[in-house]
Structures are given as structure tokens and as C-alpha cells.
Amino acid sequence: KAGVTQTPRYLIKTRGQQVTLSCSPISGHRSVSWYQQTPGQGLQFLFEYFSETQRNKGNFPGRFSGRQFSNSRSEMNVSTLELGDSALYLCASSSGQGARATDTQYFGPGTRLTVL
Amino acid sequence: SQKIEQNSEALNIQEGKTATLTCNYTNYSPAYLQWYRQDPGRGPVFLLLIRENEKEKRKERLKVTFDTTLKQSLFHITASQPADSATYLCALVKRAGNNRKLIWGLGTSLAVNP
Numbered sequence: 001k002a003g004v005t006q007t008p009r010y011l012i013k014t015r016g017q018q019v020t021l022s023c024s025p026i027s028g029h030r031s032v033s034w035y036q037q038t039p040g041q042g043l044q045f046l047f048e049y050f051s052e053t054q055r056n057k058g059n060f061p062g063r064f065s066g067r068q069f070s071n072s073r074s075e076m077n078v079s080t081l082e083l084g085d086s087a088l089y090l091c092a093s094s095s096g097q098g099a100r101a102t103d104t105q106y107f108g109p110g111t112r113l114t115v116l
Numbered sequence: 117s118q119k120i121e122q123n124s125e126a127l128n129i130q131e132g133k134t135a136t137l138t139c140n141y142t143n144y145s146p147a148y149l150q151w152y153r154q155d156p157g158r159g160p161v162f163l164l165l166i167r168e169n170e171k172e173k174r175k176e177r178l179k180v181t182f183d184t185t186l187k188q189s190l191f192h193i194t195a196s197q198p199a200d201s202a203t204y205l206c207a208l209v210k211r212a213g214n215n216r217k218l219i220w221g222l223g224t225s226l227a228v229n230p
Contacts, residue, residue, distance in 0.1 A: 004159075033218075042222035043160075043205065056217060090159050103209050103216050104150065107159025 002027065004108035006091050012114045018079040021111045025072050025093030031055070032074040033105065034066055035090040043090070049074055078113075086115045119143065122206060122221040130229055135193040137224045139206035142187060144219070146208035149182055149189050154203045154223065163204075164191075196228045 005024045013019050025032050033056075034046040045058040049068035066076040072093075078085055089112075092105035121140045129135050139149070148167040152160035166173045166182045166189065173180045179192040193200050203223040210217045 043220040045218065045220070088157075092159070103218060104162050104165060105152075105160070105207075105218070106162065110157075110159050112157075 004091060004093050004106055006089075006108035006111050008111060009109065010112045010114075012116065013081050014116050015081055015083060017081050018077065019081060019113060020075055020077045021089055021091075021113075023074045023076075023091030023093075023108060025074070025091075026106055029093035029095055029106070030072050031094045031103075032068055032072065033092045033094070034074070034076050035092065036060075037088045037090055037110070038086075046076065081115045083115050086113060088112050120206065120208060120219055120221040122204075123224040124222070126225040126227060128227045128229060129196055131196060131198060133196055135196050135200065135226055135228070137191040137204050137206075137226065139189040139191065139221055140187060141208055141219075144187070144208060144210065145184075147211040147216070148209050149180075150207045150209065150218075151178075151180055151189075151191050152205045152207065154205060160205055193226075198228045198230050201227050 004026055007022045031050045033048040036044045046060055046064055047054055047066050048056040052068045063079045068074045088110045090107050090110045092107045094103050094105055119142045123138055148165055150165045151163045153163055154160040164173055164175055164178055164180045166180045177194045181190045203225045205223040206221045207218045
């Protein structure tokens with residue numbers, strides 16, 4: 001099976017702009033989670049989508065939003081970019097089915113966002 | 117508040133030795149715990165999972181233990197190799213009904229010297 005893919009891999013934006021990142025999960029996976037990773041904060045959970053519904057949400061401001069499509073592909077959007085938004089944004093998919101699911105996360109390569 | 121702690125300082129060991137990484141948690145009763153490996157600039161890769169009712173899990177040169185009394189998991193790499201150099205992350209999964217939440221540690225950097 002093909003792994004999780006993320007586009008673009010690298011992005012440079014300026015403060016105040018907005019950005020949309022895309023994630024295609026492993027075929028058959030219905031759960032997609034997004035994370036922000038910075039050297040000082042580690043992996044910070046943004047949100048999780050399952051079957052087009054947001055299932056969990058982390059403690060990020062409303063400028064961070066996401067959605068999931070019927071084919072399980074997901075996008076996240078950051079509006080009014082700030083310098084502190086510079087980070088590696090990781091998408092992870094899991095099968096996420098039923099109470100016995102182990103939530104093993106299969107990560108994509110990430111999108112490196114730099115805000116100038 | 118729920119908290120996970122991993123060795124904050126980098127671990128440097130000699131090739132061939134056993135590396136032991138620690139994951140401690142507080143105020144938490146996880147359903148299970150996962151260990152991941154992350155190389156610079158790349159996403160984490162799943163290594164092992166251990167459930168709350170399991171004491172130990174092995175996979176090739178890797179071994180994970182889980183002590184729910186001590187609220188601690190240990191991750192061992194035996195016969196370490198320079199290629200094992202990476203950051204290792206632990207993640208606990210909390211189950212609340214049909215909802216599940218992963219809580220991540222900050223990771224421990226391991227350097228295996230030839």
C-alpha cells in the first residue's frame with residue numbers, strides 16, 4: 001500500500017497570509033490526524049477527523065481549521081499566519097475503526113512551513 | 117493535568133551496548149502505549165505497542181516493558197547500531213467510551229557511536 005502523502009513538502013509564506021496543506025491517507029484508513037511539531041514543543045495535536053467529522057481537537061486558536069472529504073483526504077488551513085506558526089506539520093492516518101482499534105499512527109513526511 | 121515525561125537529555129551510547137529509554141506518566145490510566153522512531157525532517161514511524169495488561173513486548177532487537185504500578189514504560193534496543201540513532205517518542209492512548217486520545221512525550225534523542 002502507498003503511504004501517507006502530504007503536499008506541499010515545503011512552503012514559505014509571510015505574516016498575515018493563509019495556507020492550505022493537503023494530506024492523503026493510506027488507502028482504507030478513515031481517520032486522519034494533524035500535528036504541529038516544533039523543536040521546543042514536540043508533537044502538538046491539532047485535530048482528528050473520522051468519516052468527515054472532527055472527532056478530537058487540540059488547544060489551538062481558531063485560525064487553525066481542517067476538514068475531511070468523503071475519500072478520507074484531508075486539508076488543514078491556517079489563516080492570518082504568525083511567525084510562531086513556522087513548524088513541521090504532520091499528518092497521520094489510522095484505521096480508527098471500533099473500540100479495539102489501536103490508533104497506530106502512520107505519518108506522512110510532513111510539510112515544512114516557514115513564515116517570514 | 118496529564119503528563120508524559122521522557123529523558124530530556126540526549127542519550128549517547130557505544131555501538132553494541134543496550135540503549136534504555138524511559139517514558140513516565142502521571143494522572144493517567146492508559147489503555148496502551150506506543151513507541152515511535154523519528155529521523156530528522158521526517159514523520160515518526162511506529163515501532164511497538166504494548167497494552168495495559170501486558171508486561172513485556174519484543175520485536176527483533178527491541179523490547180518494551182510496561183509497569184502500570186510505577187506508571188512507566190521502558191524501551192530497550194539491544195546490540196545497538198549507529199543506524200539506531202534517532203529520536204524515540206512514546207505515546208499513551210487514553211480511552212473514553214468510543215473516543216480515544218493520544219498523548220505524546222517530547223521524545224529522547226539517541227546517538228549510537230561506532
